[in-house]
Amino acid sequence: MEQLVHGVPDPVVREFLLMADDSIVAVLPFTLAIAARLGVADACAPEGSAPGELAAAVGFAAEPLTSLLNALTGAGFFTRDEHGRFAPTELGEVLKAGSALSMRATLSNLDSCRAWLRAADAAAQLRPLPAAAGESFFTDQDTRTTTDAAFNTRMKERARRLYGSLAELPVWDGAHTVMDIGGGTGTVLAAILTARPQLRGVLFDRRSVIDLAAVDSPLDPVRDRCTLVAGDFFDGLPGGADVQVLGSVLHDWDDEKAAGILRAGVRALAPGGRILVCELVVPETAEPHPARWSDLGMLVLLGGRERTLPEFDTVFAAAGLVRTRVLPVGESGFSLIETRPAGPVPAGA
Numbered sequence: 001m002e003q004l005v006h007g008v009p010d011p012v013v014r015e016f017l018l019m020a021d022d023s024i025v026a027v028l029p030f031t032l033a034i035a036a037r038l039g040v041a042d043a044c045a046p047e048g049s050a051p052g053e054l055a056a057a058v059g060f061a062a063e064p065l066t067s068l069l070n071a072l073t074g075a076g077f078f079t080r081d082e083h084g085r086f087a088p089t090e091l092g093e094v095l096k097a098g099s100a101l102s103m104r105a106t107l108s109n110l111d112s113c114r115a116w117l118r119a120a121d122a123a124a125q126l127r128p129l130p131a132a133a134g135e136s137f138f139t140d141q142d143t144r145t146t147t148d149a150a151f152n153t154r155m156k157e158r159a160r161r162l163y164g165s166l167a168e169l170p171v172w173d174g175a176h177t178v179m180d181i182g183g184g185t186g187t188v189l190a191a192i193l194t195a196r197p198q199l200r201g202v203l204f205d206r207r208s209v210i211d212l213a214a215v216d217s218p219l220d221p222v223r224d225r226c227t228l229v230a231g232d233f234f235d236g237l238p239g240g241a242d243v244q245v246l247g248s249v250l251h252d253w254d255d256e257k258a259a260g261i262l263r264a265g266v267r268a269l270a271p272g273g274r275i276l277v278c279e280l281v282v283p284e285t286a287e288p289h290p291a292r293w294s295d296l297g298m299l300v301l302l303g304g305r306e307r308t309l310p311e312f313d314t315v316f317a318a319a320g321l322v323r324t325r326v327l328p329v330g331e332s333g334f335s336l337i338e339t340r341p342a343g344p345v346p347a348g349a
Helices: 002-006 011-022 024-038 051-058 062-074 091-095 104-108 111-124 134-143 145-162 187-195 207-215 220-225 255-268 290-302 309-318
Strands: 078-080 086-088 177-181 200-205 226-230 243-247 274-280 321-328 334-341
Touching: 002 011, 011 024, 024 062, 024 091, 024 104, 051 062, 062 078, 086 091, 091 104, 104 145, 111 290, 145 187, 145 207, 177 187, 177 255, 187 200, 187 220, 187 243, 200 207, 200 220, 207 226, 220 226, 243 255, 255 274, 255 309, 274 290, 309 321, 309 334
Parallel strands: 177 200, 177 243, 200 226, 243 274
Antiparallel strands: 078 086, 274 334, 321 334
């Protein structure tokens, strides 16, 4: 067995098979969640802090906190000097609330872990996976203010981390108005409008999200060129935009619902307009890709899915769209899929 495991090419898989529950793969998400929730990185003094000082600052016992910091030091999130003082590294900036690199809200969240535990129990009992339907998931966000605010902070972190280079792609020439559908509090749209001063923008999302964006949004510096609109994309979208952006929206939904969202987009699209879909694309060949793991994650969390390009084409066709080109989004693993209506949009379609 040991010889077999040592022959595994992926070091992550190899370490998990050797150490299982004690591997970094198993333990790191929870270690980071504890550190993020305690605010340990924010509590460190610039010159570093001793475990006792940090324990007093965050209200946690010194001995387990030291073990946690030692583990995260080995993983590169902290340094420890000759006096035993800990300080966050550049990587550790992801644990800080006010950092431009912050992932604190994302790392604090364990909803995915809970969903996977429920899924594993269901599979062991040969029951259907207990994935929340998309409707009930987002309805729950609307009815729980604190939960919705935390969810939108995570989405802001995700957008900044994964879609930061969208504004640099060669898809904005000739555009006039960009509508970001399901755009959260406006992180992506703000980047596009900042980089492209000729554009106007529309941010469309649920009422609870738009209420958050109206109070505090990355769009504030460009609000003179942006309109906030609340609604439900299954009920229709505001018209007038000649470019629509859907970033990690379609993977929340099955094919029928995804096509319904796109049909609403086609009805609202200005003549000659385009719909840009930013998603992970599952390779048709067998090479490793983050889309394969995200596909499972969306299934477990929402009953959604990631798709291959032919699977996207099927959904596009159902909405009356054709794919015109695909562009990589930086080094994120995401793709921007440009689509256009296949023909004139019938009145009342």
